[in-house]
Amino acid sequence: MANDNQPIIIKRIKKGGHGHHGGSWKVAFADFVTAMMAFFMLMWLLGSTTPEQKAAISDYFNNPSAVPGPGGASNSMIEHGGEMDIPTGEGMNPMQHNKPGEIETESDDASAGKATLEDITAEELEEMARKKERDEMESLLEDLKKSIEAGQALAPYKDQLLLDITSEGLRIQIVDKENRPMFDSGSANLKSYTQTILREISRVINKSGNRISISGHTDRTPFASTDGYSNWELSADRANAARRTLVEAGLGEAKIGRVVGLSDSVLFDRKNPYNPINRRISIVVMNKDTEKAVSEGEGAAVPEANNTPAPGAAKRPAADETKKKTTKPSAASATRTKNAGNTDA
Numbered sequence: 001m002a003n004d005n006q007p008i009i010i011k012r013i014k015k016g017g018h019g020h021h022g023g024s025w026k027v028a029f030a031d032f033v034t035a036m037m038a039f040f041m042l043m044w045l046l047g048s049t050t051p052e053q054k055a056a057i058s059d060y061f062n063n064p065s066a067v068p069g070p071g072g073a074s075n076s077m078i079e080h081g082g083e084m085d086i087p088t089g090e091g092m093n094p095m096q097h098n099k100p101g102e103i104e105t106e107s108d109d110a111s112a113g114k115a116t117l118e119d120i121t122a123e124e125l126e127e128m129a130r131k132k133e134r135d136e137m138e139s140l141l142e143d144l145k146k147s148i149e150a151g152q153a154l155a156p157y158k159d160q161l162l163l164d165i166t167s168e169g170l171r172i173q174i175v176d177k178e179n180r181p182m183f184d185s186g187s188a189n190l191k192s193y194t195q196t197i198l199r200e201i202s203r204v205i206n207k208s209g210n211r212i213s214i215s216g217h218t219d220r221t222p223f224a225s226t227d228g229y230s231n232w233e234l235s236a237d238r239a240n241a242a243r244r245t246l247v248e249a250g251l252g253e254a255k256i257g258r259v260v261g262l263s264d265s266v267l268f269d270r271k272n273p274y275n276p277i278n279r280r281i282s283i284v285v286m287n288k289d290t291e292k293a294v295s296e297g298e299g300a301a302v303p304e305a306n307n308t309p310a311p312g313a314a315k316r317p318a319a320d321e322t323k324k325k326t327t328k329p330s331a332a333s334a335t336r337t338k339n340a341g342n343t344d345a
Contacts, residue, residue, distance in 0.1 A: 134165075137165050137170045137287070140207065140208055143204050153196055160180065160197075174281045176276040182194040182238075188240070198249065202250055206252070211255050211257035212251075212255055212256060214246075216239030216240075217281070218231040219274050219278040233261065235262055
């Protein structure tokens with residue numbers, strides 16, 4: 001019975017709280033704030049220095065053991081207490097040290113290097129200008145193709161328009177078709193649809209600042225005449241008629257760089273000299289090199305053989321445009337015609 005009345009004692013152990021850790025975190029935080037303050041002060045100081053001072057600071061830290069000047073004088077732009085500063089160098093570069101006997105040699109080398117750099121830069125600029133001009137020609141070519149495909153004025157005649165880019169520039173050729181000639185037979189009178197084609201072409205090429213060249217071509221059918229009028233005069237008169245129409249349509253007169261008649265010297269279809277396709281007008285938006293050659297009276301580069309027909313047009317045979325002859329247009333060509341057997345040139 002005595003054991004039953006014995007009290008039950010329950011011991012509860014209370015765990016103590018976390019001990020005091022001290023202020024070490026405060027020290028770390030203070031170091032961080034100090035470092036940030038120093039960083040922003042450095043940014044502020046760098047922002048207020050001149051490029052020459054920054055160069056001097058950089059030079060000092062790159063070569064802190066530089067030999068001082070005579071008598072403990074410093075050669076650095078940074079002021080060191082107790083030292084005498086001696087300005088050295090020339091111009092805006094105080095770190096340039098002038099050594100006797102080396103000034104003239106270093107100057108000559110620098111001049112030679114500068115001249116070489118200028119030569120390279122001029123060549124690169126010239127190449128960049130050519131590339132830019134080529135891109136402009138490509139863009140003009142695309143504009144013409146879009147006008148042919150989308151425009152109602154040119155769409156019916158797309159098989160008579162051949163477009164390509166040659167060494168002379170962008171070339172547009174308007175060729176005769178068997179049942180659709182550009183001119184009245186044996187004369188320089190433009191058909192109404194030919195005038196429409198030229199007006200549309202003028203609207204597009206007038207966007208370019210380059211000058212143009214116009215050349216007239218005939219087939220090999222001889223022109224019968226008693227006064228010496230031949231295919232040379234006829235081709236020149238037709239080229240001049242095309243020029244007048246382009247100018248009337250808004251093309252600047254100053255953009256006309258050359259008008260020539262080539263007769264049958266540059267055949268489109270060399271296998272068949274009498275093919276109507278040989279009768280054509282060629283309009284070239286000249287590049288700067290060709291313009292320069294024309295202005296100096298040296299002619300122009302030989303056009304590339306590859307031709308890209310307008311959408312829907314047949315591919316042309318290779319043409320060799322190496323022979324050229326400029327002929328003074330004759331006003332009488334508008335009234336002359338060929339004899340009955342030779343009326344298609």
